[in-house]
Amino acid sequence: MSTHLQSEGRVPEGVLLEVDDLKTHFRTERGLVRAVDGVSFSLQRGKALGVVGESGSGKTVLSRTIMGLLPSNAVRSGSVRFAGQEILDLDAKQMRHIWGREMSMVFQNPMVSLNPLMKIGKQIAEPLQIHLGLDNRAAAETAERLLRDVHIPEARKRLDQYPHELSGGMRQRVMIAIAMACGPTLLFADEPTTALDVTVQAQILELIGEQRRERNMSVILVTHDLGVVAGHTDEIAVMYGGRLVEKAPTRELFANMRMPYTKSLMRSIPKLDDPSHTRLLTIPGRPPDLVNPPRGCRFAPRCAYARDRCHQEDPPLVTADTSPDHVYACWYPVGSPEFEARDAEIMEQITTGVEVGGRR
Amino acid sequence: MSDLPESPALLAADVILEDAPSESMASRRTLGIGFWIAVGWIVLIVLAALLAPYLGLKDPDENYINRDLGRPPYPPSGEFWFGSDQDARDVFSRTIYGARVSLVVGFAAMGCGMLFGGTLGMLAGFLRGWFDRVISFVFLVLLSFPALVLAILITSLLDRNLRTVAGTLGFLSIAPVGRLARATTIQYSEREFVLAARTLGAKNGRLMIRELLPNVVIPMGALALLGVAVAIVAEGALAFLGLSVEQELSWGKLILLGSGTNILQDAPWVSMGPIFVLFLTVLALNFAGDRVREYFDVRENML
Amino acid sequence: MAGTGTAHLRGGDAVLRVEDLVVEFPIDRHTKVSAVAGISFDVMRGETLGIVGESGCGKSTTGRAIMQINQPTSGSVVFEGRDLTSLSSEELRAARTKIQMIFQDPISSLNPRRKVRDSVKDPLDIWSRGTEQERLELVDALLEHVGIDPARAAESRPHEFSGGQCQRISIARSLVLDPTMIICDEPVSALDVSVQAQVLNLLEDLKAEYGLTLIFIAHDLAVVKNISDRVAVMYLGKLCEIADSDDLYARPAHPYTNVLVESIPVPDPDVAVTRAAVQGEPPSPVAPPSGCRFHPRCPNADDLCATTEPEIRSIGDGHYVACHHPNVTPVSIGA
DSSP, X not given: OOOXXXXXXXXXXXXXXXXXXXXXXXXXXXXXXXXXXXXXXXXXXXXXXXXXXXXXXXXXXXXXXXXXXXOTTEEEEEEEEETTEEOTTOXXXXXXXXXXXXXEXXXXXXXXXXXXXXXXXXXXXXXXXXXXXXXXXXXXXXXXXXXXXXXXXXXXXXXXXXXXXXXXXXXXXXXXXXXXXXXXXEEEEESTTTTSOHHHHHHHHHHHHHHHHHHTOEEEEEESOHHHHHHHOSEEEEEETTEEEEEEEHHHHHXXXXXXXXXXXXXXXXXXXXXXXXXXXXXXXXXXXSSSOOSSSTTGGGXXXXXXXXXXXXXXXXXXXXXXXXXXXXXXXXXXXXXXXXXXXXXXXXXXXXXXXXXX | OTTOTTSGGGTTOOOOOTTOOOGGGOSSOOOOHHHHHXXXXXXXXXXXXXXXXXXXXXXXXXXXXXXGGOSSSOOSOSSSTTOBOTTOOBHHHHHHHHHHHHHHHHHHHHHHIIIIIHHHHHHHHHHOHHHHHHHHHHHHHHHHSOHHHHHHHHHHHSOOSHHHHHHHHHHHHHHHHXXXXXXXXXXXXXXXXXXXXXXXXXXXXXXXXXXXXXXXHHHHHHHHHHHHHHHHHHHXXXXXXXXXXXXXXXXXXXXXXXXXXXXXXXXXXXXXHHHHHHHHHHHHHHHHHHHHHHHHHHHHHHO | OOOOOOTTOOOSSEEEXXXXXXXXXXXXXXXXXXXXXXXXXXXXXXXXXXXXXXXXSSHHHHHHHHTTSSOOSEEEEEETTEEGGGSOHHHHHHHGGGEEEEOSOTTTTSOTTSOHHHHHHHHHHHTTOSOHHHHHHHHHHHHHHTTOOHHHHHHOOGGGSOHHHHHXXXXXXXXXXXXXXXXXXXXXXXXXHHHHHHHHHHHHHHHHHHTOXXXXXXXXXXXXXXXOSEEEEEETTEEEEEEEHHHHHHSOOSHHHHHHHHHSOOSOTTTOOOSOSSOSOOOOTTSOOSSSTTGGGOTTOOHHHHHSOOOOEEOSTTOEEOOSSOSSOOOOTTO
């Protein structure tokens, strides 16, 4: 089923991507925007990492930085090692050897991600010809096989169609086929289903997971939706204000959330299991200004559990006692006596109908 | 990153970074020092033209023969800043007086274009339907007719006074301004705030004036500044063909008078003075128009 | 999937009663598309009706057709006893002040060139309500109520506010004329999760405080369930199912509702969806399938579904479904 076009096993099993103290700042007229501000993590081959955050959390900038896709006003520092090689200092010309063959990306909006004036077949075949040196016929055959891999019916017919003749879900499948074309080892999926209907979203996520397993590919799934990452990732990294604030294996994270931000985010999502008109817990205010981030913990100004220390000292990432793979950055994490005491008060007030945590 | 798109999944990589602030995202923007210099120049020229009789300039039609300097034309000097022409008339003074016609023609033409083109364009864009079809067709016809030929036709048939020339150029500016007004109106009419105002009970007149006009007038104003520059040049072209205002001076006429073969060789300053001022004014108008457009474009992009 | 039939309409104190609503748009000279193909529903005073469905199901068109922004092709929209489709434009202008609308794109909903306080005050100016002083007092009180600083609103334009704040401002504007009903068209889908909860809670509070009736249109079932008393599920311009919200989610009778519920990504790895509940995508409303419009994608479909449009019928407790083979056994009509 899968198309192993590239020599298998270029990248040994084990760690595929290592990001260390990565910073991406943007020079603007307003000042330096600290979009990603000291993020470290590593990703194993074949695993799926979910990067979760709200707008302005730096999740999109993080993936673009690793891909080397930044506007000219960006300043990067830190280290990104891909398959053991430092790639942060490569220029666009050198990165081109990595794009497509090693890393590729699926974007949010399939409506604008395809060239409207080029036939589907050509859009898939072109990278095959450029990167793998296939001739026209071999490229066309491979393109058809790729379309079948992503479960597009009547693949041969589709090759001769233009993007506007396909539905949104089909176009996203084509995007995935293009991303898969040169057999990358790392796929970035940046909000791949946000523009799609809910029933189609499930299909696309399923397809990405299937391709990942078949190709032993790593996936970084960037999304704002905790529901999307819950069923389709091995690990989750939660970002806030340009920082990584919590990271854990998916089950561990949902079972033992430590970071009050993650917990609050979970509680603010309406859940189908709750009866209707269940009062939602909210996070007051809005994400921090990344030009002048708050002192101490960046979530502290919006955190119902923050104490003096949170406004003064920046909490480091520490390992949770529940799992060695679980890290979080909080002085008074979920489960600590300070958190529990405050939480009890909040729950008390919720049930008695008094609003807590700043404005409604 | 112009050499990116070769690589596969990046064919569509020029998607805007959702949470990456670009240079254009700074919340407080300024028009820049260049804009204010341009505006300063325009204001200076307009004031000089308005106040010309009170500035103690030499009479533009008087012959200031100066035996010490020999035979006119005199080159630029302390006495004649821009030199004099072959009849010993002061080119600087003539340039300032010439600004009066050029500027009146430029601004009147664009005023005319804004008023009629803007109104028709907004109505067409707002009402749509048959009215839009008729107006759009009229604009198309006007745009298809070679403008300068039409201007030559009108000015050669009618009295060549200020009103005719300004009116002709104004008429020609209706279609370009109108098209822009129509397109902008259509674009904003689809925004929810217009719908919201309608559901709150606002009638068509109010929708057009309170909701749409403030949004349409910005790109129209930017275009108008460029249009003034075009009209000034067009007046110059008409004058050059001897088809502009007969009795009075204008920059175009001055350039014409200064560009006979002999005089252009012997005394280039006679035409250079007005050319220089015309050039700076047109440049300033173009620059200011561009900056206004960019400034408000950025505001829009931030939304 | 047919909205045919009105068995689910209730009598009593309905603020809004929509019957056999059809909205068609011309595509070209010869073809028309029925964005809404004959739906009926009613909304009781103080009730929140959720309308949920995927893109192209006609939910937004329905909202706009109630407001008469999109002229209904046929059918009636009776609001507080008057059929809005039969009113003259001047009568409609007055009647519409009692229904207000909130849109999806919070920033596009406000005029970018006007100070937001002026935008909120505008309806009062249009209808010449009270003195200038009274107007400003009301506007400032409302702004404060939705959590916006009136002083800042007086001198700021929309782009100086965040999306969530703009949505609050739109909500304040929708309240100044003291409406009976507010139609919310995807009001939170452009907002961040944490801000979404703030706006949902605000709507709940305001509804209670001002005794509002709400129609809440959204694609997100969990959001709709949270805020609604009753939920209508739409597919390709037709009504599939309508029921009290807890009941709808407890026992989704229509196979499509079932698919929707199962497709929702649940933030819990133990129950999260790992397999898609349905394949394919909604077909184009230009050429809808015969019979029940969902039959090509439906797991329960048979020959009957391909030929005959099902009629809406009761399965008890105010729960109605338009399906030949619902997942819950229908009770016979009149039972």
